[in-house]
Amino acid sequence: MNNSAIGMFDSGIGGLTVYRALKSVLPEESVIYLGDTARLPYGSKSAASITRFSEENTSFLLGFGVKLVVVACNSSSAHAVHYLRQHFKVPVVGVIEPGAMAAAAMPGKRIGIIGTNATVASGAYEKAIHELRREVEIVSHACPLFVPLVEEGWLDHPATRLVAAEYLAPLRQAQIETLVLGCTHYPLLRSIIEEYMGTAVRLVDSAAALAAEVKRLLAVMNLSTSESTAGSDSFFVTDFPERFQRVGEIFLDRKIPEVSLAQLPAGGKNAVIS
Amino acid sequence: MNNSAIGMFDSGIGGLTVYRALKSVLPEESVIYLGDTARLPYGSKSAASITRFSEENTSFLLGFGVKLVVVACNSSSAHAVHYLRQHFKVPVVGVIEPGAMAAAAMPGKRIGIIGTNATVASGAYEKAIHELRREVEIVSHACPLFVPLVEEGWLDHPATRLVAAEYLAPLRQAQIETLVLGCTHYPLLRSIIEEYMGTAVRLVDSAAALAAEVKRLLAVMNLSTSESTAGSDSFFVTDFPERFQRVGEIFLDRKIPEVSLAQLPAGGKNAVIS
Numbered sequence: 001m002n003n004s005a006i007g008m009f010d011s012g013i014g015g016l017t018v019y020r021a022l023k024s025v026l027p028e029e030s031v032i033y034l035g036d037t038a039r040l041p042y043g044s045k046s047a048a049s050i051t052r053f054s055e056e057n058t059s060f061l062l063g064f065g066v067k068l069v070v071v072a073c074n075s076s077s078a079h080a081v082h083y084l085r086q087h088f089k090v091p092v093v094g095v096i097e098p099g100a101m102a103a104a105a106m107p108g109k110r111i112g113i114i115g116t117n118a119t120v121a122s123g124a125y126e127k128a129i130h131e132l133r134r135e136v137e138i139v140s141h142a143c144p145l146f147v148p149l150v151e152e153g154w155l156d157h158p159a160t161r162l163v164a165a166e167y168l169a170p171l172r173q174a175q176i177e178t179l180v181l182g183c184t185h186y187p188l189l190r191s192i193i194e195e196y197m198g199t200a201v202r203l204v205d206s207a208a209a210l211a212a213e214v215k216r217l218l219a220v221m222n223l224s225t226s227e228s229t230a231g232s233d234s235f236f237v238t239d240f241p242e243r244f245q246r247v248g249e250i251f252l253d254r255k256i257p258e259v260s261l262a263q264l265p266a267g268g269k270n271a272v273i274s
Numbered sequence: 275m276n277n278s279a280i281g282m283f284d285s286g287i288g289g290l291t292v293y294r295a296l297k298s299v300l301p302e303e304s305v306i307y308l309g310d311t312a313r314l315p316y317g318s319k320s321a322a323s324i325t326r327f328s329e330e331n332t333s334f335l336l337g338f339g340v341k342l343v344v345v346a347c348n349s350s351s352a353h354a355v356h357y358l359r360q361h362f363k364v365p366v367v368g369v370i371e372p373g374a375m376a377a378a379a380m381p382g383k384r385i386g387i388i389g390t391n392a393t394v395a396s397g398a399y400e401k402a403i404h405e406l407r408r409e410v411e412i413v414s415h416a417c418p419l420f421v422p423l424v425e426e427g428w429l430d431h432p433a434t435r436l437v438a439a440e441y442l443a444p445l446r447q448a449q450i451e452t453l454v455l456g457c458t459h460y461p462l463l464r465s466i467i468e469e470y471m472g473t474a475v476r477l478v479d480s481a482a483a484l485a486a487e488v489k490r491l492l493a494v495m496n497l498s499t500s501e502s503t504a505g506s507d508s509f510f511v512t513d514f515p516e517r518f519q520r521v522g523e524i525f526l527d528r529k530i531p532e533v534s535l536a537q538l539p540a541g542g543k544n545a546v547i548s
Contacts, residue, residue, distance in 0.1 A: 038323050039313050044425075046514040049312050145433075148422040151318075159419075159436040166433070240320045 003225050005030040005234075006214070007061030007090075008070040009054070012040035012237075013244055014147070014184030015072030016251035018095065021207035022070065023233075025215050029224075030231035032064050034262055038239035041147055042075040043116025043183065050118060054080035056264045058088055060236075067223050068093065070214060074183050074206065075116050078124035091217065098213040099180055099206030100128030104136065106202050108177030113140035114167065115182030116147070125182055139174040143167040143183075150185040153250055156192065164192050172197060180204045188250065236262035277499050279304040279508075280488070281335030281364075282344040283328070286314035286511075287518055288421070288458030289346030290525035292369065295481035296344065297507075299489050303498075304505035306338050308536055312513035315421055316349040317390025317457070324392060328354035330538045332362055334510075341497050342367065344488060348457050348480065349390050352398035365491065372487040373454055373480030374402030378410065380476050382451030387414035388441065389456030390421070399456055413448040417441040417457075424459040427524055430466065438466050446471060454478045462524065510536035 008019060012035045019033055034057055042050050054076045058069055069084070069092045071077045077094030084092045103111050113125045120142040129136055149160045171179065179201050181187055187205045194203065218224045225231065237244045241259035248256045282293060286309045293307055308331050316324050328350045332343055342365045343358070345351045351368030358366045377385050387399045394416040403410055420441070423434045445453065453475050455461055461479045468477065492498040499505065511518045515533035522530045
């Protein structure tokens with residue numbers, strides 16, 4: 001079991017920021033990555049759909065005998081992690097809890113959260129942070145245009161600056177001291193966000209927090225790989241492998257050698273939208 | 275059969291501009307509208323996925339015994355209409371052919387096309403226009419950020435102006451005389467597009483052209499309704515009826531009284547992504 005891969009899924013390509021963070025602390029672990037590019041984005045979908053998609057993604061990864069499942073997508077983490085833990089035996093780690101822990105550990109009393117509509121509507125970060133520190137004030141704001149701007153590659157574009165200024169104004173006004181980047185795409189807008197918020201505001205990237213959490217969990221559960229050489233990784237998507245390879249370079253700063261088309265399990269009740 | 279409804283599907287909410295155009299020329303016809311909001315957007319997906327989704331949407335509509343299927347989504351029209359005509363007996367009308375006819379009928383020799391990545395990559399408008407007028411020069415450009423900007427309701431926002439200026443620059447430079455709005459969302463950006471392109475450029479909205487085509491087809495096939503009172507319409511979505519109702523108002527300028535959740539047929543080979 002120890003030398004089995006870690007499974008990771010995301011709504012698409014943004015999870016590569018989480019993959020990257022994970023591999024930087026656990027280079028010897030192998031990763032099987034699934035991007036659900038046929039149904040992306042998740043951030044504008046309902047909790048019921050996000051949960052169903054997440055269940056199908058997890059079933060796919062379990063077909064490879066993975067030892068742990070990482071939910072890289074914030075929208076899935078916010079809505080489906082609890083459900084996945086109830087329905088599967090494999091340990092499931094989402095990005096919300098580690099991100100909330102990192103944010104709660106920061107000094108100051110005012111924390112901002114930005115994310116997709118689904119993540120912000122869930123209130124999952126607020127809940128997780130308040131469980132750790134009750135007295136903290138939290139301001140959250142959905143930023144639905146950030147994902148398409150990143151996917152268009154406009155990381156340093158005047159239009160992106162204007163959009164950022166509009167979304168972030170209430171957070172600056174609230175004088176937050178820490179800002180949680182509650183979506184896998186947002187770390188790519190770090191410099192534009194810092195420029196507007198000022199460098200005194202600490203940015204929390206859940207990906208780094210999750211990577212540390214996974215490393216700790218593997219050690220605690222005695223599931224770390226015994227390999228000392230670099231792990232081998234596989235990439236699957238439910239649509240458009242070529243686009244994933246191309247846009248993936250924005251996220252990884254390197255080419256992805258091979259991306260395969262995934263066949264999701266068409267399971268009973270879950271094959272039908274209900 | 276004559277008093278059966280017209281079926282119409284779209285990737286989500288944008289098709290309401292087509293619905294609106296259709297109802298304005300055929301108020302007495304009943305319409306069953308399906309928005310595939312669980313899998314939207316189609317414009318960034320592959321031809322294979324768009325075709326599969328379109329087949330499932332059509333099967334759903336046929337369950338209501340519709341007399342004709344309107345493909346309101348440009349990305350579906352570009353990739354799936356031919357396939358749907360081969361696989362179903364019901365008449366299938368997409369937006370590309372009527373839009374191309376309207377554009378080809380305009381004076382001038384330079385036509386611009388804007389649409390999603392999928393529509394522009396298909397070359398469907400170019401092909402359809404060139405079949406009618408070989409000598410016309412065509413310049414096309416994908417505008418992937420227009421859809422999320424419209425869905426955010428930023429129809430008159432400085433960021434939308436900046437994005438439009440960037441996307442439309444090559445078309446202005448090419449001195450096009452006619453511009454096809456090759457996506458159901460774009461008519462809502464008409465004033466920003468006109469502002470940048472100048473009022474001398476004629477904007478072609480495929481929705482109006484499709485509505486005229488459907489009216490003509492119903493007459494030719496002797497399938498017009500015998501009702502003289504207003505038709506009754508039903509709205510279905512595959513996810514998030516509340517959001518469809520809310521954002522739908524941007525498109526219709528009125529409330530949508532009721533939106534139901536659709537159960538798509540989970541059919542044999544098509545239930546599995548392959």
